[in-house]
Amino acid sequence: QVQLVESGGGLVQAGGSLRLSCAASGRTFASYAMGWFRQAPGKEREFVAAISRSGGSTNYADSVKGRFTISRDNAKNTVYLQMNSLKPEDTAVYYCKSGTFYSGSYYPDFGSWGQGTQVTVSS
Secondary structure (H helix, E strand, O other): OOOEEEOEEEEEEEEOOOOEEEEOOOOOHHOOEEEEEEEEOOOOOOEEEEEEEOOEEEOOOOOOOOEEEEEEEEOOOOOEEEEOOOOOHOOOEEEEEEEEEEEEEEEOOOOOOOOEEEEEEOO
């Protein structure tokens, strides 16, 4: 079982940047892929970005390509999401999730989600 704790959210103006962090524990971090998801009020949770176990492969939602960058530090058991050129529509609670990266696609693990971190982008 993997325990995940997200942090780094906050209030930022449109065009600004934030870096989210997700600290993992409970299993060998380098043994699983990681992904970021987000859920805006009244909407379903959606995929944002994913990274393979080694960090050599990444995948992004079209809505964030060119603005967001996912990375990981296996020595620190942490995955990051650098968010630049933020837009009001990026406002959501952001969650990280362990999973599997296969043939360029990311498949999140089953199980509960963490508490997430709130990102609010003002116009």
